Amino acid sequence: MPEGPEVRKAADRIGAVLTGQKLADIFFDPEVFPDLARHEKKLTGQHVLRIDTHGKAMLTRLGGGKTIYSHNQLYGRWRVCTRGEFPDTNRSLRLALHTTEHSALLYSASAIELLDADGLRRHRYLSRLGPDILDERLDWKALRERAQSPEFKRRSLAALYVDQHYLAGSGDYLRSEILFAARMHPWARPCELPTTALSQLGRQTLTIARRSYRTDGVTNPPNLAARLRAQVVAAETSGAATSSGRGAPAAPRNKGNEAWRFAVFRREGDPCYACGTPIERVRIGGRALYYCPACQSANR
Numbered sequence: 001m002p003e004g005p006e007v008r009k010a011a012d013r014i015g016a017v018l019t020g021q022k023l024a025d026i027f028f029d030p031e032v033f034p035d036l037a038r039h040e041k042k043l044t045g046q047h048v049l050r051i052d053t054h055g056k057a058m059l060t061r062l063g064g065g066k067t068i069y070s071h072n073q074l075y076g077r078w079r080v081c082t083r084g085e086f087p088d089t090n091r092s093l094r095l096a097l098h099t100t101e102h103s104a105l106l107y108s109a110s111a112i113e114l115l116d117a118d119g120l121r122r123h124r125y126l127s128r129l130g131p132d133i134l135d136e137r138l139d140w141k142a143l144r145e146r147a148q149s150p151e152f153k154r155r156s157l158a159a160l161y162v163d164q165h166y167l168a169g170s171g172d173y174l175r176s177e178i179l180f181a182a183r184m185h186p187w188a189r190p191c192e193l194p195t196t197a198l199s200q201l202g203r204q205t206l207t208i209a210r211r212s213y214r215t216d217g218v219t220n221p222p223n224l225a226a227r228l229r230a231q232v233v234a235a236e237t238s239g240a241a242t243s244s245g246r247g248a249p250a251a252p253r254n255k256g257n258e259a260w261r262f263a264v265f266r267r268e269g270d271p272c273y274a275c276g277t278p279i280e281r282v283r284i285g286g287r288a289l290y291y292c293p294a295c296q297s298a299n300r
């Protein structure tokens with residue numbers, strides 16, 4: 001499932017063609033959203049003010065005071081294209097926002113609603129969300145205080161970092177990457193940790209999430225990602241796997257940008273870039289968590 005940075009990137013792409021523009025046409029799939037389809041005429045001609053995100057939810061703000069709420073969950077996909085062109089896909093079109101020149105098309109999503117200000121405030125999902133992990137106003141001290149609050153301090157970091165009520169926009173890969181970057185044991189609980197450790201966790205939470213947004217999902221530090229990428233290119237050029245030099249990180253085994261994106265996520269059995277210990281994978285509530293048992297042992 002896309003996490004905060006991917007949802008924000010999608011919002012940026014949609015915002016680039018819709019923000020400030022008048023909706024020349026709008027479509028809701030009448031089979032799935034018959035109530036929304038009745039609003040199409042009324043919404044046509046309204047301006048799109050901006051596209052906001054809160055965690056994994058997208059909020060398309062319209063000039064008439066309404067907001068289109070959408071959540072892609074597992075299957076939803078946005079596509080942006082020139083007006084009149086549709087992508088070649090078997091997916092079902094659920095929402096289309098057309099200007100005279102462009103279209104933003106949402107496929108396969110099952111969570112789309114039209115809300116006014118009161119509806120936004122009372123919304124069962126939005127009203128329970130914690131702060132957005134990419135909110136520029138969010139600072140590490142606020143994150144530290146949140147971790148130390150009575151509501152959250154006795155829960156494991158592994159549980160907190162996929163709980164949208166704790167922190168909106170964090171999911172499977174951000175959880176693994178943030179806890180590794182902060183050198184936190186996944187089962188440590190905030191109430192067991194010194195304030196300095198929670199400060200470090202707060203800083204790394206923002207660093208990793210913001211880096212992922214800037215780099216299209218690369219959470220490794222830029223220098224390490226560049227070295228790993230160079231190894232992949234060298235291996236492809238020579239047609240064989242390269243052996244890493246002394247002090248260099250082990251050659252990545254994963255394909256494509258997966259080979260340099262992550263420190264621990266989806267790297268089960270591969271050596272940790274920091275210490276060489278094989279990365280471990282555990283499943284918690286059906287969701288995978290990856291960690292280095294050596295680097296992240298300090299809090300246990």
Ligand SMILES: [Zn+2]
Nearest residue numbers: 272275292295
């Ligand atoms: Zn390690």
